[in-house]
Amino acid sequence: MTSVNKPKKRLRIFHGRMYFALQALAGAAWWLGISTIPALQTATLGGIDPLLIAFVDIPLFVIASALAALDLRWAVWIATGWTVLVALGMVIYATATTEAGLGAVLMVLAAVGSVLFGALVLLGRIPSEWILIGPFAFHSSNTRVRSHLLLRTTIQVVIFWGVFLIIVPVIINAFEDRWNLSYKFPILLAVAGFALLAFSSVIGVWSARTIANFGSGTPLPAQMAHHLVSRGPYAFVRNPMAVAGLAQGVSMGLLIGSWLVVVYALIGSLLWNWLIRPHEEADLLERFGEEYREYAGSVGCWWPRLARS
Numbered sequence: 001m002t003s004v005n006k007p008k009k010r011l012r013i014f015h016g017r018m019y020f021a022l023q024a025l026a027g028a029a030w031w032l033g034i035s036t037i038p039a040l041q042t043a044t045l046g047g048i049d050p051l052l053i054a055f056v057d058i059p060l061f062v063i064a065s066a067l068a069a070l071d072l073r074w075a076v077w078i079a080t081g082w083t084v085l086v087a088l089g090m091v092i093y094a095t096a097t098t099e100a101g102l103g104a105v106l107m108v109l110a111a112v113g114s115v116l117f118g119a120l121v122l123l124g125r126i127p128s129e130w131i132l133i134g135p136f137a138f139h140s141s142n143t144r145v146r147s148h149l150l151l152r153t154t155i156q157v158v159i160f161w162g163v164f165l166i167i168v169p170v171i172i173n174a175f176e177d178r179w180n181l182s183y184k185f186p187i188l189l190a191v192a193g194f195a196l197l198a199f200s201s202v203i204g205v206w207s208a209r210t211i212a213n214f215g216s217g218t219p220l221p222a223q224m225a226h227h228l229v230s231r232g233p234y235a236f237v238r239n240p241m242a243v244a245g246l247a248q249g250v251s252m253g254l255l256i257g258s259w260l261v262v263v264y265a266l267i268g269s270l271l272w273n274w275l276i277r278p279h280e281e282a283d284l285l286e287r288f289g290e291e292y293r294e295y296a297g298s299v300g301c302w303w304p305r306l307a308r309s
Helices: 005-036 037-047 048-068 073-097 103-123 146-178 187-215 239-254 259-288 290-298
Strands: none
Touching: 005 037, 005 048, 005 073, 005 103, 037 103, 048 073, 073 103, 073 146, 146 187, 146 239, 146 259, 187 239, 239 259, 259 290
């Protein structure tokens, strides 16, 4: 490991330890809360007797998280494993009984956080390169025929939008209703969601077609562009499809009246930004060199920059 990477690794480990410290404090605060606020106990535990799990959860979640914050690695395994197990149990319980839906959501979020930040403590990084396999591995497109690229782009857009903007939100909304967590949005939010969905979808299609027309590639990592694309929406932000995807996810949540879908879109965008974007930018820098360096220096990632002199 180089001398440059060692400080970065120590900083990542520190961030992971801080997460477990916050998780320990949150767990202790939650146990204090359910002992004094009956509504919180009902919302997060339903009909489960807190005494049945307190003797196990406090040492395996609260205390283990605190020990993980002190850099005891065996405690990371205990806290993470227990959190994942409880999250699965709460999801099953809430789905079967329609109770403790909020507890299921909180434990799922805690499980995701424990896995990600546990990797930081144990490895000094999150091995996000494991995601980049199959159709998500970076390769240039094997064809430059525009008609073929446009057809492939259309198929990819239909599949990805169908899965991440229809199927997954419908499933999340079904759990939300089953867990009695649904909230009726004002009609104006639904109208705003429809308008935002239309606008962001136009940006998404424009971005995908720009890659095919000027980059000789598709949005799929396995069929990436042969040329650096800096036209169309890519002249304003470096990742217009990611921006469009975030806006589409949020708009779907507003449109169907699901706050959990909005949370899903926000968390998904954060995970993409932290786990996938660094690999994508490293690949672009390797393939296009100084051309990409200058482009990245003048065009913002998520938000357009003011024109420079």
